[in-house]
Amino acid sequence: MTSGPTWTIAQIAEEFGVTHRTVRHYEDLGLISPERQGTRRIYHRRDRTRLGLILRGKRLGFPLEEIRTIVDLFDAPRGRRAQLEYVLGQIDERRADLEQRLRDAQDALRELDQFERRCRDDLEKLG
Template sequence: MTSAPTTWTIAQVAEEFGVTHRTVRHYEDLGLITPERRGTQRVYHRRDRTRLGLILRGKRLGFPLEQIRTIIDLFDAPRGRRTQLEYVLGQIDERRDDLEQRLRDIQDAIAELGEFERRCREDLDKLA
């Protein structure tokens, strides 16, 4: 039985998460991940992969990078997990409220568009 690797290359990390090398380097430039450097090669550890997964999940949920940074940094804080979870729950509430408002706005726009379309078709029928 072979054991799982303990380090990964940028190519392996990028492929695993479905992102480009440039994306991985961007998160490194922002200090969100900190791979070990061996000469010019980046060596990613489990911590980097975990952080990259959190970054990408946060992005999918629409969180800005600064909020994602705060969440990740809280994980390293002394109270760590509890503080992180309390903060994340607050952010989830805000994000949900924002998305629900956007959904209402989209539904209103679709209804308005439907009404406008109906009036245009009536006017077109009158011209026929």
């Protein structure tokens, strides 16, 4: 296959702080495709890059189908440019969603604070 550095499943799992099962799961989904030598998986730079993109997408809260699109764009003819343009659009959507969730959480915390104050006041009145 490709020359250059290679990694075993143990090495790649350790590097990214995931289990072997997680790495195999992404392989089963077709998101990464290591070379096979018998039952051994050999990961190349492409697999390592794709796994990094997958895990970053997961940390940022992207659903797997969006991650698949982003990772697949990495291999597209326009490659990097198309990927970056797509990702920027997804970042805008994700940011808007997170900002709304933050506002909702802040509203809920304010409401809890008010409710707590009323409860404490009522408790104090009861003596």
